[in-house]
Each structure stands twice: as structure tokens, then as C-alpha cells.
Amino acid sequence: MRADYVTRPREQIAGVLRAEPRFLSAAEIHRALEQASARVSLSTVYRTLEYLRSKGDVTERLDEAGESTFMLCEPAHHHHHAICRVCGRVDDVSCAALGQIAESLRATLGFELDGHNMEFLGTCRTCR
Helix, strand or coil: CCCCCCCHHHHHHHHHHHHCCECEEHHHHHHHHHHCCCCCCHHHHHHHHHHHHHCCCEEEEECCCCCEEEEECCCCCCCEEEEECCCCEEEEECCCCHHHHHHHHHHHHCCCCCCCCCEEEECCCCCC
């Protein structure tokens, strides 16, 4: 557990996120905490998720219904996600080719890349 997760609710919420290799909504996290008999309010879940997101420890993603979902993410290295449309499993994907894409944009369009969002959607090995 990281030293800056000093409150019990933060530790519990991070524990739920750590246990699931997929994006979870605040309501799903709250339900998991209730099932574990943790006494954490939904508003505390939202505040904690915002805190973890602001620190770069949690990635936020809008699901297909437009709801925010969250997942603990390794902030030390840049990567993308392969997301299974069936079970929601998320795997990290290295993006070594990004330099080539940035150079191609610069050469063909004169476009200077300063950020991007990318995720890969499909079906994982288990669900196929």
C-alpha cells in the first residue's frame, strides 16, 4: 500500500480497484465495499476517485453509456489499454510505435502531436 493512501477508505477503495482488472464505476466500487462490510459512503468513493485521478494513480474512462469508470493504473510508464467488450478485462499495451505515428503526422500533415488517447476494443482470449 502506498504511504499517501493514509485513510482506511482510500485503502479500501484502492483494494477494490486492485482486485479487478477492469474499469469500475463508483457505484460498482461502492457495492463491492458494501459486500465486504466496509462502511464507506458513495460520496467518499467519488471524492477518493477524484483524489486518486488527480494524483495520476487512477485512469478515468467513459463507458458506452457515458458513465465515468475507473481503474488503478501504473503512472510510471505510458501505455494504452486493450479492453474486452465481453468481460471488461483490461490489459496494458505498450505503444512503441507512437514515435512513428507522430513523425508521420508531422511529415504528411505538418501536425505537431502533443497528446493522444487510444484504446483497443475487442474480445480477450478467455471470452473468444
